[in-house]
Amino acid sequence: MTPDAPRPTPHAPRPTPSALRPVLSQARAELLLTLRRGENLLITLIVPVALLVFFASLGIVDGGAGRPVDFLLPGMLALAVIATGMVSLGIATAYERYYGVLKRLGASPLSRGGLIAAKALAVLLLEVVQVATLVAIAAAIYGWRPAGGAGAAALALLLGTLAFAGLGLAMAGALRAEATLAGANALYLVFLMLSGAVLPLDRLPDVLQGLARALPAAALTGALRAALTAGAPFPAAELIVLAVWAALTLAVAARTFRWE
Amino acid sequence: MERGTVERSAAADDGNVPLPPADAPAVVVDGLVKAYGTTRAVDGLGFSVAPGEVFAVLGPNGAGKTTTLEILEGYRAPDAGLARVLGLDPIGDARALKPRIGVMLQQDGLHPGLTAREVLRLYAGFFPDPADPDALLDRVGLRDAARTRCRRLSGGQKRRLALAVAIVGRPELVFLDEPTGGMDPEARLATWALVRELREAGTTVLLTTHLLDEAERLADRVAIVDRGRIVALDTPGALTRGAEAGAGRRVAAPGLDLAARCALAGGGGAVRLGRRAGPRPGGAGGPAGRADRARDRAGGLCAGPPARRGRRAAGRADRLAARPRRDADRAARRPRLAGGGVPAAGGARSGKRGAWSVERRAGAQECARMRQAQRRLCLGEISQ
Secondary structure (H helix, E strand, C coil): CCCCCCCCCCCCCCCCCCCHHHHHHHHHHHHHHHCCCCCHHHHHHHHHHHHHHHHHHHCCCCCCCCCHHHHHHHHHHHHHHHHHHHHHHHHHHHHHHHCHHHHHCCCCCCCHHHHHHHHHHHHHHHHHHHHHHHHHHHHHHHHCCCCCCHHHHHHHHHHHHHHHHHHHHHHHCCHHHHHHHHHHHHHHHHHHHHHHCCCCCCHHHHHHHHHHHHHHHHHHHHHHHHHHCCCCCCCCCHHHHHHHHHHHHHHHHHCCCCCC | CCCCCHHHHHCCCEEEEEEEECCCCCEEEEEEEEEEEEEEEEEEEEEEECCCEEEEEEECCCCCHHHHHHHHCCCCCCCCEEEEEEEEEECCHHHHHHHEEEEECCCCCCCCCHHHHHHHHHCCCCCCCCCCHHHHHCCCCCCCHHHCCCCHCCCHHHHHHHHHHCCCCCCCEEECCCCCCCCHHHHHHHHHHHHHHHCCCCCCCCEEEHHHHHHHCCCCEEEEEEECEEEECHHHHHHHHHHHHHHHHHCCCCCHHHHHHHHHHCCCCCCCCCCCCCCCCCCCCCCHHHHHHHHHHHHHHHHHCCCCCHHHHHHHHHHHHHHCCCCCCHHHHHHCCCCCCCHHHHHEEEEEECHHHHHCCCCCCHHHHHHHHHHHCCCCCCCC
């Protein structure tokens, strides 16, 4: 290392530490890591896109009056949020603890809030890519056109992200890395079946239907579907379910979070 | 790159933190207690580290070194006692403290998916006035590994990167927990040089090690800890001279454990200290010197699992050490403490493979160099 020149003014105050600088530095690393996790791409992007293309092309999904793509796209957007918020974030965080990465970060000036903010930033950016990809495919191949309220859709995506990120972080805090890996993938499968994303909820037996409607996946799918359908009522009930889940999972995540 | 550290520590932080007096200790530990279940990992530890000092905490595994460091780093609260770092409470004042300290943990904590340069840049981004990451990579010998993901770095490379991460923020105080663990001799020497550079730049360094040789070469003062207590605390020179002159007896109280005896007698060398090679009875007295010499032949400092010839010599050392005292009074006056050097021979004899992992990797040249240092240490002629 070449030695720097001696500081010209010995008593000059240090540069003011910015609270934002550590967060941006961490967010940059989070994005790099997100891009490098190839296996991540499968569940965050390839699965939703494949399901969309498969079912929209074959038209075997009974989604009611509209075209298949109108029924499928909201569900695939929900799956994308679940994959990024819960599966990807949860597993990555669990392994960061396993490798001692979180412990080391705990001794750095990056605060706990700063770490969460950086991870949230990376999740949101990935979601932008997911939404753009899914919407572009739906529009280009199946002639999907936006309808309904973008505001309600954005609110649903945000609350859904909070709820599922909270779930992923709670699992990462409470479980071992391997258990988080298995658990997050298992839950993803459960949510795929019980969210109404592919299979309409009213085709399920009553008991399962009741359970499904209480889960955040169905609430997110339902809220997005209502928001993106012209003339549909504002999905207040679904958004409330999502908000309750978000508060619950984030509280558990905050309690179980450990640097070590 | 560490230049300016002194000036910065003298300069105001950002106005929020009251400045301690210029000569206020960088670290104060007093009556520190931390128990895990019924085990007292730290049991009334107390010491202070002056600004700009290199302070080594030397002891065997399980002595409480890491627990003490992790209390100072703010990872855990002590059950009792005081811990102050740069005049601040490690937990309560964490926000003000963390930008001013650097930390190297035993587990490197490097993200396996990031390259060496990316990790260093990440941490540089946490600090207001960081060193240049690329220059620092050069300094720790990782220029060629800059684009290598951390999961593909060797153990020694990871340690060096962790060290670079610890100092990239130009800290006033650095905690290094076994900084040379897993390093080959060359990397270890480079690390020692870096610590000396930090010292010259005025950075305070608090490091743990179980290598006597490392503590002796690097530290201004050494605290020898065992079972959560300090058994000796002085400059390396005084510790060894004290052993020669008999002053070492002040710590040679009943129950004095291996670490202290080893250090004071200068017999442990770079051998990893471990409790298993416990005190041996009847080691004092006339045969001690011969026993030591025999042990030296047996491998002593750099012994791997002993060769046949070495084993014979070790056996001779045992017989000599086990010989009954001829003159108890004379033995009591002896400057060299009872059983000095036993850890080396004992460890070699028991053939505990793990204990030799580092030494086995050591090259012949470094072995010879260490052996020479060892002799100097035995003679109380510590230089540097």
